[in-house]
Every structure is written in C-alpha cells, then in structure tokens.
Amino acid sequence: MATTEQRDAIIEELKQGVIEFDEDQVKAAAQRVLADGMDAYDAIMNGLSAGMSRVGELFAANEYFVPEVLMCADALYAGLDILRPHVKPGTTAGIKGEVVIGTVEGDIHDIGKNLVKLMFEIAGFTVHDLGRDVPLEKFVEESIRTESDMVCLSAMMTTTMISMPKIIELLRKKNPNIKVMVGGAPVSDDLAKRWGADGYAADAANALSEAINMIDTLRDLKPIG
C-alpha cells in the first residue's frame, strides 16, 4: 500500500504527464498506481483529470493551442486505458448517466466534440458518440433509444450551427426533461440561451469546464442512489 506521500507523488506524475503531453510518463505512473494498490478512480480524477483541467487553463491563456491540447488528451487516454478497467464499481462519485454526443449535420469537425466526450468518459458516463455530420433526427432517435440524460451538440461552422435550435426543439418535444449542451466556435452564450439549451461551451477550454459543470448539474439532479 502506498503512503500518502507516495500517493501524492504518483498523482502529481500523472497530472504533469498530461500537462506535458508525456504519454510514457503517464503510462509508467498509471502502472505504479496499480502496482501500489492505489485507488484507480482517485488517480483518474485527481491525476489525469486535474491535469486536463490545467490544460484547459493553459488553452484559455493562449499558452496552449489545439495541437497541444490534443497531445495532452492522448496522454490522458494512455493513462485512462490502463486505469479504467480497475475502477471499482460504485466508486464513480455516484455519477451515472448516459450522454448522446455528436457534430451536427453538415459539419465534419469533431475535435471539440471528442474533448468533451473524453471528459464525460473520465467522469464515468456512458457516452453514445454519433460521430460527425449527424442528421437532426438521429440525435432524437438515439436519445430515446438509449434513454440518455443529456444530448451534446457540436458545430464548428456558422453554416451548420443553424440546425441546433431545430434539434433542441425536436428533442424537447420527445423529452421535455432532457438536458442539452451546445458548443463550438460560432456558438455564443446568447444563442445557446435563445435556443433553450441548458449548457454552452465556447471552445475547447470552455468545453472542458462546461462538461464538468454539466456533470455537476446532473449530479444535483440525480443523487447517489
């Protein structure tokens, strides 16, 4: 069993490995988590996820750009792949939920969407990823089929975000309680509100924090049971 100091050191290595997009360091630290009998979920949340939060801050401060963030995400995945099979059932902070996510029809950009998906996966959600260029009706069908709690819509271009209010309307008709989060470069907080979305993410950094906020919202809605 690792001492508190050892645990803190390994957590820090995971975190820094993500921030410095050092996949090898993250993998080695993740193996030590397992070897030392540490809690895998603790390592994911306080090591990998905390690192990614810092990455979001660096992005917001224009120190990191999209390539750097993508490399950090790769490092995070390298750790997640090792740790996730060892998360004990029932230790995911009580969050359970299903999320449908996709880039709207006409848009083939999915980087932002993939980063948001990553955050949901870290938090233990089941993510139904519809990919990119997803027809409007598909979001509704999939949210009903999977009985999901939330639908996340992404658009990179002005020319495609226009379909978002239509999708939100269709979703609400079928399920008035569904949570909808929208994001992508052209979307604004004002537009999101006007369209009746519950959450909004302006860019990769905001997507990360907003995903966490939305998870918190759902946590309030769905107490640990």
Next chain:
Amino acid sequence: MATNGKTSRDRVLDLFNGERQHPTPVFSGMGNVTVHGIYPQGWRFAEIHTDAEKMARAAASTSQLFGFECAVAPFDMGVEAGALGCEINYYTHSTQEILYPTVQRKLAATVDEFKVEIPMDLETSGRVPLVLDAIRQLKAEVGDTVAIGGWVLGPFTLAGQLIELDNLLKMSFKKTAVVSAILDQLSGFLVQLAKLYRAAGVDYITVREMGASSSVISPRLFKTLILPVLQSFFAALEPPRVLHICGTVVDILELMPEAGAEAISIDHKNDAADAVRRVGDKVLVFGNLDAYNVLVNGTPDLIRENVTAILDAGVDAIWPGCDIWPTVSQENMKVLMETVRTYR
C-alpha cells in the same frame, strides 16, 4: 454601386491598386449568395453547387439585388478536395434547407499515410470544369461592371480536408517537416487552380486559411510552418490577392502582410481599429462584419451601429468575416449597403 462614373468593378480594382475609395467598397472574397437570388428561380440551395449556370446566376444575384460590389464563385469548400479525389456530400436529400457540401471521406487518417497525385489535367478534374464554366458565364453576365472574385482554401486548411484533422494538428507540432512537405505539394496544386480561375475571368483571388488562426494553432507554428508556404503561394500568383484568416489573429497580425497579398481580411473576433493601426500602412485591411450574429440575426440598428464602428476603424473595405448566411433578410442587406453609402 456606380460612383463618379466609375463602375463598382473599377472601384474594387482601384482599391487594390492602392486608391482609397469613397464610399468604402462593400464586397467579399467569399460566398455571398442569398436565398433571394436562388429561391425565386425555383432552385434549391443544394443545386447551385453542381450546375454551372445556376452557380453563375446565383453568384451574380447579390450584386444585382443589393448593389453588393462583387460576384464570387464557387460557394463551397469541396471543390479542391473533390478535384483531388475526395467524395463530396452535397446533401441533396437532407431535410435541411441549407447545408454546404462537405468532404464525405478523407484521403488519409494520418500524415504518414497521406499520398496524393496532383491531376495533370486539373481543368477536367472533379468540379473544376464546372466552376470554370460558371466563372466564364459570370464574367459574361456581370463582369464588365462588377468585380469577379474567386477563392481557394489555404494549403493548411486544405490539408485538414484531406487528412484527419486531429492527426494533422498533432503532427504539425511533432513532425513539422512531414507536414511542411505536404503543404508545399498542396500549395503547388492551389496555385494551378487559382491560375485557372484567373484565366477564366476572376479579378481577384482570396485565400482562406482559416485553419491557421490562433484559435487553432500557435503563432509560433503559424510563423514557422504556415507563413513560408503562404509566401511561396502568393509569390506564384498575380495580384490582386487577399489573405483571409477567420478566428483570432491578434498575435499573428504583423505576420499576415508578410505572406505577400495586397490585402488581409479578418473577422469580428478581432479589433478592426487595432488591425488598421498595426498593419494598415503595409497592407489593405478588409473586415470585419459579423456575418451571422449581426448581418443575419441583428436588427437594422445593430447593423448600422456595427458597420459604422468598422468604418470608423478605418478599414479599406467592408467585408463580412465569413460567407454571408443565405437566409439573411433583404432588409438587412439593404441596411448594410445604405449605412456604408451614407457614411460621412
């Protein structure tokens, strides 16, 4: 808009020659087709990308209806990728009113796998012959009085259409030399395409390098990877030339004129006055009307306020920061033109 006996084409070409125009020209290097030029013909939006006559007539309509000072073709970003062998989705069966064509399948998942043959007979590849036909028709229809604009994607943005973007972006950082070689190859292709457009009747060429803004890559990467390619690209083209980069360019603004175009175009995420102050003595500055939130969704008052602020900033021409969204109201288009015309 004819002023002092000059046609709107004269005004645009004179502007490119360094003569400031009054009223300030209102035009674009990107798509500006509206539904008001399409629907009365009984056409759907999806049809105007694959029929030369419809493309030409739709492209001419914004100048004819509103006095917008250019006619630009094509409208979508799939021409280049289509000519290089990508399958393009035109959304002809979508239930949505307006969707721009997109690349259905990319040529490669990674930069290492990427291999493309530049067609020897570019004039007959993909939709290139169709676009050339449309430009010729456009030139014949309005080309005496209205400036004809053509545009191509920038090499980096095109690379993102052909290779999975996730990989391209990471490899731009990790394997810069590999990506640089790809960009050189694509740049050669784009020069050929732009020259064909020019030969068909286009008066000015805009390069849309939206993948290179600081909303995506670092200023350092722009300087080391993108700028050299843009420099060789513009050096191979006759003027007038415009470099358009949407998204944040505040940290690469001084580098943009170094690319070699006569003008740069920026969008509403940037401060036009700041741009004019910093680079206005080196290059023409076009911008930076928010093409959706202001022009489409805005009230007439908001449009007046925004356009006046941009004119106050001292831009050389009012350009929307992106394609005009086709459902813009006729009233809003008229308010845009009227505000510029009456500005003192």
